[in-house]
Amino acid sequence: MAKQRIVVVGNGMVGHHFISQLHKSHSDEYEIITFCEESRLAYDRVMLTSYYTGNSADDLAMTTPEQYDEMGVKYYLNQEVISIDPQAKSVTSSGGDIISYDKLVLATGSYPFVPPVPGKDQEHIHVYRTLDDLDAIAESAKDSTVGVVIGGGLLGLEAANAIKQLGLKTHVVEFAPRLMAVQLDQGGGDLLRQKINTLGVEVHTEKNTKEIVAGETCKYRMNFADGSFLETDTIVFSAGIRPRDNLARAADLQLGERGGISINNQCQTSDADIYSIGECALWDNKIFGLVAPGYNMAKAAVSHITGGDKEFAGADMSTKLKLLGVEVASIGDAHANTPNSQTYSFIDTATGIYKKIVMDESGKILLGAVMVGDSSDYGQWLQMVLNKIELTHPPEYLLLPEAEGESGGSSAGIDALPDSAQICSCLDITKGELNEAVAAGATDISALKSCTGAGTGCGGCVPLVTQVMNAQLSKLGVSIDSSLCRHFKYSRTELYDIIRVKNIRSFNALLDDCGAGEGCEICKPAVGSMLASLWNEHVLEDELIGLQDTNDNFLGNMQKNGTYSIVPRIPGGEITPDHLILIGQVAKEYNLYTKITGGQRIDLFGAQIHQLPAIWKRFVDAGLETGHAYGKSLRTVKSCVGNTWCRYGVQDSTSMAILIEQRYRGIRSPHKVKMAVSGCARECAEAQSKDFGIIATDNGWNLYVCGNGGMRPRHADLFASDIDDATLLRYIDIIFMFYVRTADRLQRTSVWMESLEGGLDYLKEVVMEDKLGINDELLAQMEHLIDTYQCEWKTTIETPEKLKRFSHYINSSKADDNIIFGTVRDQISPSEKALELATEL
Amino acid sequence: MTTTTKTNWIDICQLQDIPRNTGVCADLQGTQVAIFHIQPRNLEGVSQIKAVSNFDPFARANVLSRGLITELDDKYRIASPLLKQQFCLDTGICEQDESVSISTFESRIHNGFVQLKEVS
Numbered sequence A: 001m002a003k004q005r006i007v008v009v010g011n012g013m014v015g016h017h018f019i020s021q022l023h024k025s026h027s028d029e030y031e032i033i034t035f036c037e038e039s040r041l042a043y044d045r046v047m048l049t050s051y052y053t054g055n056s057a058d059d060l061a062m063t064t065p066e067q068y069d070e071m072g073v074k075y076y077l078n079q080e081v082i083s084i085d086p087q088a089k090s091v092t093s094s095g096g097d098i099i100s101y102d103k104l105v106l107a108t109g110s111y112p113f114v115p116p117v118p119g120k121d122q123e124h125i126h127v128y129r130t131l132d133d134l135d136a137i138a139e140s141a142k143d144s145t146v147g148v149v150i151g152g153g154l155l156g157l158e159a160a161n162a163i164k165q166l167g168l169k170t171h172v173v174e175f176a177p178r179l180m181a182v183q184l185d186q187g188g189g190d191l192l193r194q195k196i197n198t199l200g201v202e203v204h205t206e207k208n209t210k211e212i213v214a215g216e217t218c219k220y221r222m223n224f225a226d227g228s229f230l231e232t233d234t235i236v237f238s239a240g241i242r243p244r245d246n247l248a249r250a251a252d253l254q255l256g257e258r259g260g261i262s263i264n265n266q267c268q269t270s271d272a273d274i275y276s277i278g279e280c281a282l283w284d285n286k287i288f289g290l291v292a293p294g295y296n297m298a299k300a301a302v303s304h305i306t307g308g309d310k311e312f313a314g315a316d317m318s319t320k321l322k323l324l325g326v327e328v329a330s331i332g333d334a335h336a337n338t339p340n341s342q343t344y345s346f347i348d349t350a351t352g353i354y355k356k357i358v359m360d361e362s363g364k365i366l367l368g369a370v371m372v373g374d375s376s377d378y379g380q381w382l383q384m385v386l387n388k389i390e391l392t393h394p395p396e397y398l399l400l401p402e403a404e405g406e407s408g409g410s411s412a413g414i415d416a417l418p419d420s421a422q423i424c425s426c427l428d429i430t431k432g433e434l435n436e437a438v439a440a441g442a443t444d445i446s447a448l449k450s451c452t453g454a455g456t457g458c459g460g461c462v463p464l465v466t467q468v469m470n471a472q473l474s475k476l477g478v479s480i481d482s483s484l485c486r487h488f489k490y491s492r493t494e495l496y497d498i499i500r501v502k503n504i505r506s507f508n509a510l511l512d513d514c515g516a517g518e519g520c521e522i523c524k525p526a527v528g529s530m531l532a533s534l535w536n537e538h539v540l541e542d543e544l545i546g547l548q549d550t551n552d553n554f555l556g557n558m559q560k561n562g563t564y565s566i567v568p569r570i571p572g573g574e575i576t577p578d579h580l581i582l583i584g585q586v587a588k589e590y591n592l593y594t595k596i597t598g599g600q601r602i603d604l605f606g607a608q609i610h611q612l613p614a615i616w617k618r619f620v621d622a623g624l625e626t627g628h629a630y631g632k633s634l635r636t637v638k639s640c641v642g643n644t645w646c647r648y649g650v651q652d653s654t655s656m657a658i659l660i661e662q663r664y665r666g667i668r669s670p671h672k673v674k675m676a677v678s679g680c681a682r683e684c685a686e687a688q689s690k691d692f693g694i695i696a697t698d699n700g701w702n703l704y705v706c707g708n709g710g711m712r713p714r715h716a717d718l719f720a721s722d723i724d725d726a727t728l729l730r731y732i733d734i735i736f737m738f739y740v741r742t743a744d745r746l747q748r749t750s751v752w753m754e755s756l757e758g759g760l761d762y763l764k765e766v767v768m769e770d771k772l773g774i775n776d777e778l779l780a781q782m783e784h785l786i787d788t789y790q791c792e793w794k795t796t797i798e799t800p801e802k803l804k805r806f807s808h809y810i811n812s813s814k815a816d817d818n819i820i821f822g823t824v825r826d827q828i829s830p831s832e833k834a835l836e837l838a839t840e841l
Numbered sequence B: 001m002t003t004t005t006k007t008n009w010i011d012i013c014q015l016q017d018i019p020r021n022t023g024v025c026a027d028l029q030g031t032q033v034a035i036f037h038i039q040p041r042n043l044e045g046v047s048q049i050k051a052v053s054n055f056d057p058f059a060r061a062n063v064l065s066r067g068l069i070t071e072l073d074d075k076y077r078i079a080s081p082l083l084k085q086q087f088c089l090d091t092g093i094c095e096q097d098e099s100v101s102i103s104t105f106e107s108r109i110h111n112g113f114v115q116l117k118e119v120s
């Protein structure tokens, strides 16, 4: 018997999901053909905006032509289906092909709605839906300075973020009185607006665009119904989406009153052989503008076609996202539409957090919630809504951060969920399915992800998936494997204690004591760092060299062409003219690229391995020291000028920064550590983004801890206020050493603190109340490290033995002839030519 | 008639010039060769030498001798100091992408000297 032929119109996210689901379960039984109007097969539209921040079209692709070929799926790119003949059971494409089908699946998605504003059809006026749209917007941005997004909904704000990233002065124009009117209530909308305003995006609500005409200062002027206007060069319409139901309409399939292809629970349209799924489908008079419900429809349709009984039963429209860096979430009945429901809200204008919960009549069941500024409770609350879990505490406990711990820690929350609770909404994975997978051997998060698919969509459920996994693991009596790597069956903290207590001095001695094999890229540097944190021997001791990454090994950061950078320490950013001149002279003599770093000091790039000792000798002779830019150790202590010069300063922040930098320089830690000291609350040193941030007060210092910038910025937490110099140093000593002792490898202080059970409060107890009784020991350890400090470069230069390694060849004094520099803005630059030559080798 | 070309072993440096479990770069008739001195724990005092190309095909720079030596199941690899890909020190094959490999060179320890075989 010939295979049944399934034709899928539209190869968007949902059409593709349908194809891959059908292929996964019944690969041999069907012939699959898909039409794709865009020039690419399905890509991740949800992540569309990341196209501007580093993801290429290939990164976003959900499949490739090769993969479809391999699966035996036939596809037509750049071809639109232009009509359906339900009687003949065939479709006609824009390329003129007529293809018959046994079953037809309409997955045509939706199109952006553009209101009929006069002047809308001009250059530089766009919509925000496809990769091609994004290319066109980026092209317009090139000669624009101002951009406007029309529409302050979820997508509009995302588009605003995108054009802001393109460097335009950004405005959002909204017809309704608040932003994200569908998801947020007025309180949430107002706070979001405030937050977005402070980011430099201007929000204009209750503006009805009447016409777009030529502008005076910009390309266009938008005239609003209330008489006001706005000038702009680029416009992006994001005024809502409409289902693409024109094909279905022409084929006389049943549509909703306001559009959308009507479907039943099996996702069949009014013609039993035609299915419809995704954003074009209308179920129970509802359109679902999210990808997860679309995936569920795809599953239901696959199930029905293949004789299964899975049905589509509607979907929860709760959402959690980050818009312009602001966390926003809405769950369930966010507008309190349920009769007799009660609402509670919490506003903290200082930190910009707004939360509202909607409870049922009894005050025991959570029905919905709105969050702006902090959506960390999203996963927990969503589960409470979906599973109607009864609260054990009065509802206000949910809102008060302090009380949260009491309302049942996270694992209690997980245990309360039934097995049917959906944990990953993107891929529809329940707690029961996760538990089964864990029991069957998926005992770490990556295994669990790849065998269940959970967490591979938006990724938002990963924390919850991890909690479920850990809860199940401990239920199964499996201890969570925290081995450092294949060579050591201990965690970093355990190894640190072993080394400390048994006084182990070398990697081999540690392997002999409790390891196996010879070591790898994970354990070698980790143990090297621990040995240094404890015994503080020179890093170029023979026994230690082989443990370190090249940066530590040659006391410089290796650059892309194999040369190194040179960063002398400039404590607190303060430098004498003589030192500045010397740095300039040396840079000139050796022809090094020179740049001021983000850490208030100077980086010299392009030094070759054989030049390092001579260059450093010049610096060391003049009293400059290594800046440890290469080490997982203290980097810089930034400062502001403080009360010595600044009219606002209340303490001498520069002196404090220098004192601190000199105190902690060279101390090896699990990851790098950065500090800063500001002279008053204006915070010019940006101390609150550092591992240790110190801000002067009239009475002393405020100490902030565990902040960082980088990939996942975290604001530091206030640890103590108005403390004096001695207390400040004492606190930093203890926290720093406690971090060195207990953090995981390559864990910044921020993640470390979040992983401590009890978090900041616990850390305070340890430091201020000596809860663990180890403070004296930590202080002694710190004193040892401070006393044994040496400038690694000074020692190296003074030890001829150690200098032998600083040569490109062991058997020749030649330099690496592959290092060639070009010139950019009057300085050297790693030459592309050199790279070309190198590929020919 | 057959011709035999005699290939010679070339002295590079003394074994003790390469600290244990680290590497150096040697100039072998104009080619950059990364040489590693490996001394497993259980063979205290017994050294092995392994030699591969010094050129990192991913980062396109001559840096492999300055990488970190790793061991797993008795197989030794060198992790590039730049982008961290690992290459097997016996076969030259890249762990992360088997379609990429680097050349390997014959090497030995002879009378306390590290030697590479001349390329003919």
Ligand code: SRM
Pocket (backbone or CB within 6 Å): A557, A558, A559, A565, A566, A567, A595, A596, A597, A598, A599, A600, A601, A602, A603, A629, A635, A636, A672, A674, A689, A690, A707, A708, A709, A710, A711, A712, A748
């Ligand atoms: C030179 C410098 C950029 C510049 O031109 O200004 C720089 C350069 C590098 N940074 Fe940075 N960072 C520099 C300031 C920063 C800052 C700003 C600051 O310190 O105030 C940050 C954000 C603040 C923070 O760390 O919390 C920063 C966050 C990072 C991160 C992300 C860390 C994170 O926790 O997410 C990395 C990656 C890592 O460490 O794993 C990184 C890694 C690097 C490395 C080491 C990447 C590498 O492995 O090659 C760069 C090499 C430095 C070199 O070759 O000398 N760099 N880097 C800055 C040196 C400051 C200094 O004087 O020491």
Ligand SMILES: Cc1cc2nc3c(=O)[nH]c(=O)nc-3n(C[C@H](O)[C@H](O)[C@H](O)COP(=O)(O)OP(=O)(O)OC[C@H]3O[C@@H](n4cnc5c(N)ncnc54)[C@H](O)[C@@H]3O)c2cc1C
Pocket (backbone or CB within 6 Å): A009, A010, A011, A012, A013, A014, A015, A016, A035, A036, A037, A038, A045, A046, A047, A048, A049, A079, A080, A081, A082, A107, A108, A109, A110, A128, A129, A130, A155, A158, A244, A247, A277, A278, A279, A280, A288, A289, A290, A291, A292, A294, A321
């Ligand atoms: C910027 C942006 C951000 C988003 N963020 C989120 C988010 O965070 N979370 C979330 O859940 N959802 C989000 N969405 C929505 C999500 O992308 C959609 O719900 C999802 O893509 C719908 O999938 P679909 O397959 O139904 O439609 P689409 O992905 O639109 O695919 C339909 C495809 O069919 C093609 N087509 C239409 N008609 C024809 C025809 N006649 N012949 C051939 N091909 C045709 C179209 O060109 C299109 O390629 C976002 C959307 C955008 C634009």
Ligand code: SF4
Pocket (backbone or CB within 6 Å): A640, A641, A642, A643, A646, A647, A648, A649, A650, A653, A678, A679, A680, A681, A682, A683, A684, A685
């Ligand atoms: S933080 Fe205060 S003291 Fe320091 S420079 Fe800024 S305004 Fe002046």
Ligand code: FES
Pocket (backbone or CB within 6 Å): A423, A424, A425, A426, A427, A454, A455, A456, A457, A458, A459, A460, A461, A462
């Ligand atoms: S909820 Fe999006 S990946 Fe799980």
